[in-house]
Amino acid sequence: MILDSGRWFWLATGSIAVALLYVLAPILTPFLAAAFLAYLGDPLVDRLESWKLSRTLSVVVVFVTIFLLLLLFFLFLVPVLETQTKLFINKVPNYLDWVVNVLGPYLNQKFGVDTSVLEIEQIKNVIATHWKETGGFIRNAIQTISKSGFVVLGWVANLALIPIITFYLLRDWDRMVAYIDDLLPRAIEPLMAKLARESDEVLGAFLRGQLLVMLALAVIYSIGLSLVGLEFALLIGLIAGVVSFVPYLGLIVGVAIAGIAILFQTQDVFDLFWVFAVFGVAQMIEGTILTPLLVGERIGLHPVTVIFAVLAGGQLFGFFGVLLALPVAAVLAVIMRHIHDTYKQSDIYSIDNPEPLGEIDLDDGSNEVKEQA
Template sequence: MTLQKQVGFWIGGLLVLVLTLYVLRGMLLPFVAGLALAYFLNPLVTHLGRVGLPRVIGTMLVIGTFIVIFILLTILIIPLLGNQLTAFVARLPGYVVQLQALATDRNREWLQAVFGERLPDVSRSVSELVTQSIGWIGGFLQGLWSGGAAFISLFSLFVVTPVVAFYLLRDWPRLMNKIDSWLPLRQRETILELMREIDVALAAFVRGQASVCLALMIFYSVALTGAGLNFGLLIGLSTGALSFVPYVGSLTGMILAVGVAIVQFWPNWTMVFIVLGIFVIGQFFEAYVLYPNLVGESVGLHPVWLLFALFAFAALFGFVGLLLAVPMAAAIGVLTRFAIRKYLASPLYTGVPRAEVAASTRD
C-alpha cells in the first residue's frame, strides 16, 4: 500500500469516527464517562493486582468504594450546594449593584470631575448585564446537558457508567493487547511510542490535576467557610473544580470571594484581606507544592490550548465533548509535536534531499 493510500485510509477512519461521535453524541455520555472513570481508576486496580489481589476482586472493590463515596457526597453535599447556588444566583445582581455603589460613593468627587455633575447611572445597566449573563450561562449549561443527555435519563447515567467502568477495568490489559495487535506492522513501534507519549501526558494531567483540584476544593471550601464568608462552601468547591484549567479557577474564585467579602464585611477591611490571603496561600500551595509533585512540568497541555479545546468540543458534542476535550487535546498535542519533528528533519525544512543527508552522515 502506498503512502498516499495509507494517509487516505487513516484520514477516512478519523472522519468516520468524528461523524459517529457527532451522530451518537446524545447517547454516548454514560459510555464516555465510564471510559474516563476506568482510565482514572486503572492504576489503583493495577496496584491491587501487584500485591496479589485478582483483578476482578480489585475492580469490584475499587468500583464499590467509588459508588459508596459518590452516594455519600450526593446525599450530604449536593443538596447543600444546590441551595447555596440558588441563593447565590438570586443575590448576585444585588451584590454587583452594591459593589458599584461603594465604588461610586467613595469616589464621587473625582468621578464628578471626569463626568460632570450628572454621573452616569450604571447601577441599572450593571444589574441588567449581570442578569443577562446569568441567563446566558444558564442557557449554555442547559444546552450542554441537552446535547449530552437528550436520549438518556439521569437514572441510566448513574447505572450504566459504573457498569461500563467495571467491565473496562476488568478487561483493561486484554483490551490494550488486542488494540496493539491491530496496529500496522511496519508502523507499530512508532504508533506505540506515540500512544505512550499520549498516555504519559494524559495520565499526568488528568490524574495529577484531578488530585490538585480535590486538594484545592477541600482547602478553599474549609478556609472560606471558616472565615465566615457567605457561600464559602460553594465558592471554595467551584474554585477547586475550575482549577482543572490552570489559573482559571483561582482567578474566578478570587474575584467572586473578594466581591462577596466586600459587600458582606464592609467596612471591615480586615476580613476582606483575610479572604484575599486565603487565595494567596492557595496559589502558593498549588504552584510550589501540589502542581510540581502531582502534575509535573512535562505534560504538554498549555492552559490556552486546553481552554480552547474545552469550548470547542463542548460546542460540537455537548457535555460529552467536555469529557473528550482533555484526551483529544493531549493526543492532538503529541501528534502535532511529532509532525513538527518530522517536518524539521525533512527536505521541506532543510532544503537538502534525504539521500544527500544520508550520504553526508555515512561520510
C-alpha cells in the same frame, strides 16, 4: 511505506469513524463516561495488583470507591451548593444597593462616575424574575427530564449503564489495550505504540494530576474561607478550584469574588487581609507540595488547548463532545509534536539543503544588478 500506499484506506477509515461518532453520539455518551472513569481507575487497579490482589478484587475495590465518592458528591455536595447559590442570588439585590449607597457617592466624588447609568433597579428586576429560577438545579433537572417518558427512560438507562460498563472496562482494560496493539499493522506498530504512550502521558498528566490539584485547591479554599467566616465559602472555593487549571486564573477569580463577598458581608476593609492570606497559603501549598507531588515534571495539556477543546467539542457534539474533547486534544497534541519534530529533522528545514531558495533568489538578483551596472 505502508502509510503512503494505504493512505486512502486510512483516510476512509478515519472518515467513517468520525461519521459514526457524529451519528451515534447520543448513545455513546454512557460508554465514553464509563471509559473516562475506567481510565482514571486503571492505575489504581494496577497498583492494587502489584500488592498481590487479584484483578477482579482490585477492580471491585476501585469500582466501589469511585462510585461511593460520586454518590457522596450528589447526595451532600450538590444540595449544599444549590443552597449557597440560592442564598447568593437572593443577596445580589442587597449587594447592588450597597454599591449605590456606599460606593456610589465615593465613585462620583473621586472619579466622576454616575452609578445611575448602571440601571440598578432594572438589574434587580431581571434577577428577581429570572435568576432565582436558576438556583434549583435538582428541581430544574427533574422537570426537564420528566417532560417526556422516553427522556426519563433514556436518562435512567444511561445512569444504569455507566457503572456496568465501567466495571467491565476496568476488569478488561489491559486486555483491550493488548488486543488493539495486536491488530495494528506491524510496520506502524512501533510508531503507534510510541504515540499512544505519549498521549497517555499528556492526558494522564492533566486528568490524574491537574484534576487532583484542582480538587485539593477547592478543598483548601473552601476550608480557609469558611474559617475566615465567609458565607459562601464552599461555592467560591469550588469555583476558584475549578478554574485553577489555568495558571493564576483561579487565584485571580477567587480573590476577586471572595474579596467582594467579604466586603459586602462585613463591610470591613481589613477582612480582605484574611482573604489574601487564605489564597496566599493555598498557592504556597500548590507550588511546593501539590504540583510537584501530583503532576511532577509531566507535560499535560496547555490550559488554552483545554478550553478550546471543551468548547469546540460541546459545539460539535454536545455533551458527548465535551467528554470526547480532552482525549482527542491529547492525541492531536502528541501528533502535532511528532510532526514538528519530523519537520525539524527534514531536508526542508535543514541548513544542509543543497538548494536554499532564499539564497538562489538573492544571488540571481545581485548578479542582474551587477550586469546592468
